[in-house]
Amino acid sequence: MSWSAGAVAARSVVSLGPPEGYDARGRGRALAVRGGPRTAAAAACVVLGIGLIGGAVTGSRLTDDSGPAGAGTFATAGTLWHSVPVDRLFPPTVQGPGAGPGGADRTWTRVAVAPDSDCADAFDPLLRKALAPAGCARLLRATYTDATQTYVTTVGLLFTKADAAAMSSLAARFQREGLARRTDLMPRPYAAPGTVAASFGDKQRASWTLSVLTRMPVVVYAVSGWADGRGVDTPQPAADAMRAGATSAPAQAGLGNEAEGLADRIEQALRTTAGTATEKPS
Template structure:
C-alpha cells in the first residue's frame, strides 16, 4: 500500500546518529514494483472510460492522448517537480454528462530517489500553483467529439495532487464546454472573477477529478502490494 512506501521514505529522510537511514529491502522492492506498474500499465486502464465525481456526477472519457512523453508539459511545471522528474505523462479528456465542463486529466509518472519524490510530496503547493499560469498543463482536444475545439485559451483553472508515496502526480485542467475564453493570467494569479470562485463548477471539478483518479490508483497499488507479498 502507498502508506508503507511513505513510511519507508520518511525513515530514509530522518537522521539517525547523523546518517540518513536506508529504506528496508521490502520497502525498496515495493517502491520499484509500483513505479514499474505506472510505467507499463495502459492509459486505458489508468484513465477509465468513466469517472465518478463525488459519487453522483459522471464524467465520460472522450479520448486518450497517444503521446506519453513529458515534452508536452510546460517547462515551469516540470521545473517544479525537481529534484524528481517526469518519466511518463498520460492524459485523457473528459466531459460531464450534462456537457457543461470539459477536463483534461493527466497522470505524471515520477522518477527519482525515494527522497527526491518524498520532497516533492512535501513541497507541492496545489493551491499556490493553480494561480501560476505558466505551470498550467495544456488541454488535449479530441477530434470528432464535443472537445474537438478544446483549446488552451478556454482553460479556467487546474489542480495537481502528488501521491503520498511520490510515485505519480495527477492533474486536471478544466474549462466550460461552450467555448468561452477563460480568465487571463492576471485574473488567475489573483483568483478573481466568478469563473475562479470557490463555488465555480470548473474550480470544483479541477480539484475533484484528481482525487477520483487517486482513489483508482490507490486501489491498484493495494492490489500490487498484496500480490507482491504473496497474499
C-alpha cells in the same frame, strides 16, 4: 482497450485484456502483462469502487499522502504506466457522488485518451522546469466531459524517475512556494479532435489542481474548462474556485469541482491499483 490516440469511450465496461503501448506512429505494441485471475477480479473491483468513494470532503485529497512510502509499493507504482490497461487507470466512466458544487453528484465520461508520451510539449515552460528535478518516465492523459457535455477536464498522471526522497523534496517545495496555485504553472489540456474537447486549448483553461505524491513516483493533475471553446481571462486554482463565496466565472460554473473531483478519483484508483499489484500471493 489498448492505449491509442483519440480513443473514444462510449461504454462503461472495463477491459481486462493484455495491455498495449504504441510506437511513435500510434501503432499498438504489446507490453508486459502482469496478474492472473486474482488480479482480474481485483481490477473489476477497483473500477466499480471508484463510484463508491463519495462522502469525502470536497476539495481535499481522498487519501493521506503523508508518511514514508513502502519500498515495494513505491517501486511497483512506477511501472503501472506500462503494466496496467488504460481502462483501469482512466475508467470509461467515473462516478463522483457529492463532488459537485453544494454536494451535487457528478458523472464523468471519458472522450479521449492521449498517446503515452514524454513530457517535452505537455507543460508550459515554467511548470516543466519546476517538475524537472523528478524527471519524466512517462506521461499519461485522458480527457473527460460531464453528463451534460458542458465542461471538459483533462487529467494527467506523470510517472517520474525520482526516488521517494526526491518526491518528498519536490512535494515540500510545491507546498512551501505555492507552486500548484500559480497561473503560470498550469498544466496543459489534451484537446482531442472530433470530440467535445476539440477546442480545449491553453486559452480555455479555467481551473486546475496538481498534487505531487510522496508514496509513489507520480504527479497527478487535472485542468478543466468549458466545452464550447470559450476563452478564460482569469483562471483560478481549484482550491480557490471551491471556496465558499467565490464569485469568479470558474467558481460559479463549478469548474474547480470538476478538476478536483476527477483528479481525486483517478488518484484513488491509482493508489488502489498500486496496492493490489504489490500484494504477494498467499
